[in-house]
Amino acid sequence: MKHAYVFPGQGAQFTGMGKSFYDNDPRAKELFEKANDILGFRISDIMFTGSEEDLKQTKVTQPAVFLHSVIGFLCLNNPRPDMTAGHSLGEFSALVANGAIAFEDALRLVSIRANAMQKACELVPSTMAVVLGLDDAKVEEACAAITDDVVVPANYNCPGQLVISGTKTGIARAMEILKAAGAKRVMELAVGGAFHSPLMAPAQEELKAAIEATAFNTPHCPVYQNVVAKAVTDPAEIKQNLITQLTGAVRWTQCVQAMIADGAARFTEVGPGKVLQGLIAKIDKTAVTDGISTGTEEVVK
Template structure:
């Protein structure tokens, strides 16, 4: 069974999507439609902007979504997913790939999500940190012992977990986690505390947008971040998508569930190859390929 996976924030690079735009008339048409919807030439930032321009959440998320979804659409008949999943933002790309959302509606939701998250970041200074070399339970216990907002946010692969919260909370947790034997506890250069309770204002804003958007019956199941379980029910998909903003990305568990359900290959669709690496950390045997251009 073919699993298709879609990357999230952090996979962006200057030049992403340029070759697609130049070699596919369908891609060019969709990129131009996206420029109209977003109200500025996001393609200019993607193809020839600076790293700083591309790093802004309100640009990064729509850019990665566009690269992933438009690439999937140019694959034609060879694109036949048996199951899909996306890492954080990538879940929106996955939902276009399996037909639960159409391109325009999903792009508008991604723009709304990015803007809501940027606003939430500006409300309270906050951050995230990568923790390497500890069991998940140890990280969870340390976070729970701190009297600030700090939670396990991204279960990326065994031994690699990202925590998220207030600056004070994350710094305190990093100190304690180093004492507990972490190989590394590295504060990340991100805009804020994604996938933590500090994203509650963004969740409320996005909930209204998601509830106003039509969702369809998909062609295959999506394995969603919040519970790593497959679903094809549009209502469940919506609720999980809303919960995702303040909930953890359970990527390790998602890959494990897809493997248990018969995935024989994972194709990463979008910029970079981060997800292929994470899949290999869960299972060295499974085939991983990239559809990236």
């Protein structure tokens, strides 16, 4: 039975995240202080006591979720993943967990990614929307029908749940088309912009330079990357897929299906919340899921 470790992305943050790690484990405290130094501000204070609004700032959100996930993993008692994967931002956590990249380097890249995405969001009015209860093919068809605006499938979360991304005007039109096509629900998301779409191209250029200048190692086990939904171990390919991910779709459904096909029977989510556990259960009811989201290795069912 293979054991997969999976890591959540942006949106899982909450006030108080990571505090139990900091209070209960000297290793965690050391890593948080190192992170504060690298980022140039005390992100730990914002994570532990900041408001919901404070945590929504992109420059805070992405490093915060990354830190909660990675510090949680590094403080486990000798975890031995057979494979790793992360949802969007979570892919950086997955790459620390399998040894492909050092903690400090990954945190720097996450910070660069967050700030570059924020700048890209400010260039064009853009947004995302979740589509529930419609086949992926019908959602793809609706996006393709809008040829004079940017609208693309962005997150294949689980069967019957696909997030689309694009300009404000494009998403508004797509929402009407999808409702008419029979979607159970179509709802705009409270996000800063069109993540995982061509509108992130300016951020992609900035991140590409940083990734290419960073050392990546051959990982201890495969990572199932969002844009290809298959096992990857080659450092050059891992780098390219991370760069492509900013403008490409997160194929989470396909990643989980590929991991199961390759022998994964247990999935442990490490990081804030239980979103991925819920998605995995919808992708395959036979998969065993659990999660670690506190500083005391409490298993969340």
